[in-house]
Amino acid sequence: MTTLAIDIGGTKLAAALVDNDLLIRDRRELPTPASKTPDALRAALHTLVEPLSLYAKHVAIASTGIIRDGVLLAINPHNLGGLLHFPLTETLEAITGLPARAVNDAQAAAWAEYHALRGDYRDMVFLTVSTGVGGGVVTDGKLLTGTGGLAGHLGHTLADPNGPMCGCGRRGCVEAIASGRGIAAAAQGELAGCDAKTIFIRAGQGNTQAADLITRSAQALARLIADIKATTDCQCVVVGGSVGLADGYLTQVRRCLAQEPSAYQVALQPAHYRHDAGLLGAALLAQGDRL
Known part of the structure; x- marks a missing residue:
């Protein structure tokens, strides 16, 4: 069909x-x-x-x-x-x-990525880091959608109570810090007005501020992943999205996650089906x- x-x-x-x-x-x-x-x-x-x-x-x-x-x-x-x-x-x-x-879309992507694991795990979480930060949760082989469709909106969990205002109306969401829009919004001076793609390019050229903005995003995502592990005890977290799949980004997230206590460690994988x-x-x- x-x-x-x-x-x-x-x-x-x-x-x-x-x-x-x-x-x-x-x-x-x-x-x-x-x-x-x-x-x-x-x-x-x-x-x-x-x-x-x-x-x-x-x-x-x-x-x-x-x-x-x-x-x-x-x-x-x-x-x-x-x-x-x-x-x-x-x-x-x-x-x-x-x-x-x-x-x-993130719930749909989670379902595809769960199938790509081919039975290796029963409990997994998918995170997409792009314009925003979204997610999807599969528990015991079932996709969690929630009665109102909200399940998996992990980007709207709290990262920093003193952080920037998120478009959802809450201050300091992961999305407001880690997303492409959040990375761009925090740029100052010569990078002010640049989009996330440009900031990644400038980081690759050795720009210190650009590299710091990307590290800030990766740190926020790693803390979210530790929270997800504590909440769901998932066996695997798959990361996708234009920021999540950018060169070197997942490596930074792994490095940041490794600084958390052992109980919060979980396997990280890039999205199999990518975009x-x-x-x-x-x-x-x-x-x-x-x-």
Whole structure:
């Protein structure tokens, strides 16, 4: 059964046809509309999926934000702009004429990455570090979504009570410090106004401030991982996202985690499916896996 899988992120939209063997065909991408209005997103989704929908039996959507009854919500409205309460499944069903199912993108990615472990672990956590910091939790082989779709929003746990204000309205969240947006917001002087990608490049060129900003992010993520180990006793933490998969970043996280007591140590792995984990996890869920 071929699934039309769609990944809606803060910076890009991706779509692909995914078969039962998780093979991706005809992958397409578009930038997420800068205006982030409902009309702009509908138009972009129509352009993205129309050439693919004829070859699919159903639609699987992985999206940033909280997904509740097929509607897009957010704990951090800044990540969505004007897209709060956007009817995801209703919109895609209207565009494609196919039944649709939506899930949070990090939860979907967690499910794909759990399957990639091929039975080595029953309890794992996935963390994505990119524009924001998201996550997904698999416990005893089951994906945790929560009754309101909030489960796995680990980036909104507390990192520093005196830290920067997070877009969710809470001060000092992990996301406000470790995310690409958090790294960029903390930049000063010659790096002020640079995005996270530029800061990583400058760090590679020997810029001390850039290197310190990345270390600050890695330290916050390592402390989060120690908290996750204490809370879930997971056997493995998989890290993905544009920041999480940046050269050298996971090595820094490992180094920071190694400074924690032994009880908080846990195996760390880079995401197997890298930037396609959301697409594939949504397809897996739509193809018959149960939450």
